[in-house]
Amino acid sequence: MPLEGLKGRKALVTGAASGIGAAIAARLRKEGVEVVSTDIHAAPGLRVADLTDADDVEKLSGSVGVPDFLVNVAGGPAAPTREHTLPPIPGAIALEDLNEKDWNGVIAANLTSAFLVCREFAPRMKARKFGRIVNFASIAARRGSDRVGVHYAAAKGGIIGLTKTLALELGPHGITVNAIAPGFIKTPRIEAAGWGDAGAAFIESLPLKRAGKPDDIAGVVAMLCSEAGGYVSGATIDVNGGWYFGP
Amino acid sequence: MKVAIVTGAAKPDSIGHEVARRLLKEGTQVVVADLYEEGFSALRECFCVRCDVSDPSSVQEMIEKAVKRFSRIDILVNCVGGSWGITRKDLAASPPLGFRGLTNCSLEDWRTIVAANLDSVFYCARAAAPHLKKQGGAIVNVASVAARKGIPPGSEGSSGPYAVAKAGVMGLTRQLALELGPFGVRVNCVAPGVIASGRLKKVLEITQQDHGPEGSLKTIPMGRVGTVDECAALIVALCTEDTSYMTGVTVDANGASYAA
Numbered sequence: 031m032p033l034e035g036l037k038g039r040k041a042l043v044t045g046a047a048s049g050i051g052a053a054i055a056a057r058l059r060k061e062g063v064e065v066v067s068t069d070i071h072a073a074p075g076l077r078v079a080d081l082t083d084a085d086d087v088e089k090l091s092g093s094v095g096v097p098d099f100l101v102n103v104a105g106g107p108a109a110p111t112r113e114h115t116l117p118p119i120p121g122a123i124a125l126e127d128l129n130e131k132d133w134n135g136v137i138a139a140n141l142t143s144a145f146l147v148c149r150e151f152a153p154r155m156k157a158r159k160f161g162r163i164v165n166f167a168s169i170a171a172r173r174g175s176d177r178v179g180v181h182y183a184a185a186k187g188g189i190i191g192l193t194k195t196l197a198l199e200l201g202p203h204g205i206t207v208n209a210i211a212p213g214f215i216k217t218p219r220i221e222a223a224g225w226g227d228a229g230a231a232f233i234e235s236l237p238l239k240r241a242g243k244p245d246d247i248a249g250v251v252a253m254l255c256s257e258a259g260g261y262v263s264g265a266t267i268d269v270n271g272g273w274y275f276g277p
Numbered sequence: 278m279k280v281a282i283v284t285g286a287a288k289p290d291s292i293g294h295e296v297a298r299r300l301l302k303e304g305t306q307v308v309v310a311d312l313y314e315e316g317f318s319a320l321r322e323c324f325c326v327r328c329d330v331s332d333p334s335s336v337q338e339m340i341e342k343a344v345k346r347f348s349r350i351d352i353l354v355n356c357v358g359g360s361w362g363i364t365r366k367d368l369a370a371s372p373p374l375g376f377r378g379l380t381n382c383s384l385e386d387w388r389t390i391v392a393a394n395l396d397s398v399f400y401c402a403r404a405a406a407p408h409l410k411k412q413g414g415a416i417v418n419v420a421s422v423a424a425r426k427g428i429p430p431g432s433e434g435s436s437g438p439y440a441v442a443k444a445g446v447m448g449l450t451r452q453l454a455l456e457l458g459p460f461g462v463r464v465n466c467v468a469p470g471v472i473a474s475g476r477l478k479k480v481l482e483i484t485q486q487d488h489g490p491e492g493s494l495k496t497i498p499m500g501r502v503g504t505v506d507e508c509a510a511l512i513v514a515l516c517t518e519d520t521s522y523m524t525g526v527t528v529d530a531n532g533a534s535y536a537a
Contacts (some may be wrong), residue, residue, distance in 0.1 A: 032303075033519070068494045096526035148365065150375025197533040206533075207305030212476060213522075249519030258510035261503035265529045272458050275451045275525040277537050 033256035035137060037062035042097040044081055044102030047073040050166075050219030053244030054101055054251045060081070066094050071115035081143035082113055087150050096154040098121020099255045100163045102144045105185070106219070107178040109135030119223035123179035133181045140185035144192060152200060161202060161205035162255045166188050168181040169213045169267055172273040177225070186211075190266050193241065197264030206263035208254050213252070237272030279414075280347040281516070282308045284330050284401060285357030287316030288322075290455035290475030292419065293356030297323055300516070305352065308343040310336075312403075313368055317438075329365070330357045333404075350408035352516045353416045354372035355398045358443070359476060360436035360490075363393035371479050371524035372434040375504040379437035387438045394442035395449070402453055406462075412498025413461025415516045416453060420446040420468040422531045425493055433485040434480030435490035443517075444470070447527050454525030463524040465515045 041058050045051040046067035055067045056255035057269030065077035069089060079090040081104050108117040109132070123132075128204075144165050170178050189209055197207040214225075233241060250269050253259055268276045286293035287309050288311040294316070301322055305389050309320050310328035312342045317325040324346055328339040343350060357363070361372045377386065398418055405500035409416070428435045450466040459462055470491040471477060487494055492503060511530055514520060529537055 032331040051365050059456065061360050158476075194536040197536060198498045199531040202500050204499075208498075237455050237524055238461075238463070238522065239459055246522030247515075250523065253511070253514040255466065256514070257507060258514040260510075261472075261499070261508035261530045261532050262511065262523065262528060263499060263531075263533035267523070267528060269520075269522050271522050272454050275454070276527065 033061060033252055033258065035257040036252065036255060038147070039098040040064045040066070040095070041099035041101060041261065042066045042068065042094055042151065043101045043103060044068050044143070047071040049219055050215060050244045050247050052213065053105035054103060054250040057245070057248035057252050059097070062097065063135055070110050070112065075171055081147055082138040084146050088114070092151045096158060097151060098160060098162065100147065100161065101251055102147055102149050102163070102165045104143050105140035105166060106259040107136065107182040108137040115244070116219070119219055119250070122177055125180060128179050129182060132179070136179070136181040137185045140184070140194070141188040144189055148192070148196060152205065153198070155205050156200065156203040159204040161200070162259060163205065163207040163211040164251050164254050165193050165207070166208040167193070169211055169268070169270050169274055170274065172211050172268060188240055193266065194264045204242045206259060208259070208262055208264070209266040210247060211266050211268050211270070212247050213242060213246060213273045215247060217244055240271065242269065242271060278395050279305065279351040280308065280343070280349050281352035281354065282343055282350060282401070283356060284310045284328070284397065285289045286322065287311035287313040288323065289316060289319060290478070290505065291356070292469070292474060292505055292508050292512070294470060295353050295356070295505045297407055299509055299513050300352070305532055306347050310339045311466065313367055330401060331392035333400045333413050336400040336404050340376040340408070344408055345482055346517045349412065351412065351414040352507070353401060353405045353409065354512060354516070355401055355416070355418045357397050358394045358419060360434070360439040360531060362392055363477070364389060366456050368530070373390060374433065374483065374484065376431055376433065376474070378428065378430060379441070382437055386436065390438040391442045394439060395445040397444060398449055406442050406457065406489070409462045410460040411459065416457070416464040417512050417515045418446050418464065418466040420444070420466050420527060422468055422470040422529065422535050425529065425535045425537055426487060428490070429492045432490055432492055438488050450527060451525045458524050463520070465520065465523055466527040466530045467508065467512055467515065468527050468531070469503060469508050470534050471497065472505060473502045473504055477502065482534060497532045497534045501532065502530060503530060
């Protein structure tokens with residue numbers, strides 16, 4: 031069924047080189063949205079930016095203009111750098127093995143980036159009295175996770191707090207702010223990390239009996255940006271096949 | 278062709294009415310289950326069945342009629358609800374005056390309100406489940422922000438039992454998600470805040486325009502109440518492939534007035 035309110039709008043999607051971000055960009059384009067994609071990893075048709083760097087964010091904004099939809103996908107359990115834009119996703123990391131460099135890197139890649147991008151673009155949305163911001167949390171922040179370190183869970187928990195507070199701050203200006211908390215989504219990077227099969231017992235334990243696909247997340251982003259999301263704000267939407275139901 | 282049952286869709290200016298209209302527009306066959314027969318003439322393209330959703334035998338009969346007519350059920354949307362206007366007797370009534378909490382609640386009110394808001398969802402889901410399981414599908418329940426934050430004493434137009442029953446709907450959503458997920462049936466819930474329905478208009482008539490059933494309208498961060506269109510679009514999206522990996526989830530649509 032078609033979603034109202036998407037056609038002719040403009041979106042900025044971060045972390046759009048592959049996986050969930052790429053699926054979101056493709057879905058929004060299919061709905062007639064003009065999409066600007068960005069990532070730290072170069073790929074055809076997208077702008078390269080390091081969103082943990084305020085100067086880079088400012089430069090990016092100069093070429094983007096005013097988006098109607100801001101979709102902050104950039105992040106992950108391993109922090110990319112300009113030199114190593116696609117670091118392998120690590121396995122479980124025990125607290126005592128987590129060094130400050132990795133802590134700071136993952137907090138910056140997931141949380142500081144969303145802060146900087148929102149700070150850059152929200153004032154322009156305010157001026158237009160319209161905007162939809164979709165941030166990315168994770169099931170790691172909702173129920174905890176034994177697959178990623180505390181740095182990733184903490185950064186994604188920070189996204190939920192940022193989302194709720196921005197919803198209050200930007201609500202009077204016609205801007206909704208929500209987060210999506212994906213569960214186990216089979217992306218190429220997750221498969222490369224060896225999580226692809228995830229264990230048949232785990233998949234069987236999910237009410238929907240399957241891993242998620244990037245398109246499963248893209249549909250929810252489209253919903254939140256459409257008329258259907260008009261009065262949804264401050265929410266964190268769990269998209270995980272029934273793995274965890276939220277608070 | 279997909280077949281949807283929408284309860285509580287007969288009153289104009291209601292969320293259910295708009296859900297039925299939208300599903301119809303997308304080529305879904307729509308069964309409207311409602312006590313408000315006066316509204317059926319405005320829903321001629323739907324298969325309207327008089328049904329008291331708080332009565333299990335009436336629900337069973339409605340489901341049987343739907344299946345006899347269309348041979349299948351793909352979607353169930355449970356929109357019936359409210360603290361008043363929910364029995365044959367008071368269907369078209371205005372809200373009763375005064376705050377109705379739990380401590381000043383009559384047993385009769387408790388039973389009537391819980392039956393209409395919670396028992397009804399159980400009866401409809403239980404009766405529709407065997408048909409939904411055949412090919413998969415979706416259930417969407419409608420809870421309320423009242424389940425998240427309660428009804429502030431002094432408010433008019435809602436009630437304590439309503440807040441409790443709607444919290445029950447959220448729990449029921451999770452339980453059904455576990456039981457029906459393996460059959461490809463997703464079960465989700467929408468918890469609306471204050472929505473500009475015909476029901477709200479009646480409340481505002483008695484509260485001097487600035488006090489909704491869940492408290493002051495001035496404290497909503499988005500600075501406005503929600504529209505029936507927004508709420509119906511969200512419910513319909515939860516019936517579609519856009520939300521194919523969501524189940525057991527309650528989506529709050531309250532203009533940032535309560536972040537769960």
